[in-house]
Amino acid sequence: MPPATAAATVRTVLGDVRPEDLGVCDAHDHLFFASPRLPGQELNDASAARAELAAFRDRGGAAVVQWTPYGLGRRAADLPLLARDTGVHVVAATGLHQAVHYGPELLAELRGGLAEVFVAELTSGIGTSGVRAGLIKVAGGFHALDAHARWTMSAAAEAHHATGAPIAVHLELGTGALDVLDLLCGALGVPPDRVVLGHLNRSPDFVVQREAAESGAFLAFDGPSRTHHATDWRMPDALRALADAGFGHRLLLGGDTTTAAARSVDGGPGMPYLLRRVRPRLELAVGKDLVARILTENPARAFATAW
Known part of the structure; x- marks a missing residue:
């Protein structure tokens, strides 16, 4: 692992940036996914x-973390041009779903x-x-970890120990967080502070959310606007409960756009929804200062590594 004295940076597709320069961050989304x-x-x-x-960007966004892993059409070669053209930091992922x-x-x-x-x-590209x-x-299963999940998580842990890179975990329907931890x-x-639990x-x-936060992991509340997941109307209460318990510094927000129909340019909520609708609703629940930290300081810490 890199020496502890190395300055932590966030590795974007255009190079490493200082965490404080990341800006307002969508901590889990997809530009390409197949x-x-x-x-x-x-x-x-x-x-x-x-x-x-x-x-x-036009809603104030400055960074997007793309969780698309190996073999699912992440189109890494296209990402630098998109980041350069739009002025938005983009972070790419390795891993396996x-x-x-x-x-x-x-x-x-x-x-x-x-x-x-991984x-x-x-390290090389x-x-x-x-x-x-x-x-x-990487990803877990519904309330369980099968052999595939254990294999991929073991490989992710090995890669983390070699590089210090954070590990982001897809929780199937939001379940299995404690098994993953x-x-x-x-x-x-x-x-734990190198683990981001998604969904x-x-x-x-x-109760599970509180236990996961107590572990020291980051908790991502991502994929809003999906009525079948009952996310939007429950999210303010969840974030308020975690913030009141002292875990506001462990919270992240993301859009998790996974289909073409969900993009704002195709009539869906897309990435802007996070800032257009979710942010003001959460500001009413937990205050503007905390929401600002959740969108800036927290992802800067979650994804920064002393490479």
């Missing part, structure tokens, strides 16, 4: 991605060398793009 589980809804249009980033998102042939190819793939993409990833994204932070020795808003269990 999965066989979402046929016909691929995010694969660079012009639409540019328009979405520009719309987010749930097994259902991949064919068995690809998974077989990765057996025996997954951690090495480390290479964090993704493919031939030269773009270095700034985080590792037991594995990553218990058995595998990853410091906690999808399972509005205040």
Whole structure:
């Protein structure tokens, strides 16, 4: 791992930036994403991605962390131009999603060398793009961790110990947070403040959220505007409860746009919704100062690493 005395930076697709320069951050979203589980809804249009980033910037956004991992159409080579054109910092991911998102042939190819793939993409670059990833994204299952999840999380932990990179975790329908922490932070020795738990808003269990916050991990409330997840109307209460308990510094917000129909340029809420609707609603619940910190200081700490 890099020496503790090294200055922490956030690794973006245009190079490392100081955490204090990250600005207002969408801590979990997707500019490009393609999965066989979402046929016909691929995010694969660079012009639409540019328009979405520009719309987010026009609402005051300054940074987007793309959680699209290995093999799901992240189009790393396109990200620097988009970041440069729009003036928005973009952070790319390595990692691996749930097994259902991949064919068995690809998974077989990765057996025996997954951690090495993650480390290479964090330090040397993704493919031939030269773009270095700034985080590792993995995923749990519904209230459980299957063999695939344990394999990918073990590789993520190994890559973290080699690089210091943060690990972001997709929690299926917001469940399994404590199992993830037991594995990553218990058995595998990853410091809790290097773990970002995603989708906690999808399972509005205040007890689990409190326990996860007490561990020292970051809690991402992402994917708002989805009525079937009952996220928006419960999110203020969840954030207020965590803030009142002293965990406001552990909270993150993200949009998690995963389909073309969800983009604002295609008529959906998209990335701007986070700042257009979610931010003012949360400001009424917990105050403007805390929401400002959740959007700036917290992601700056969550994604900064002494590379």
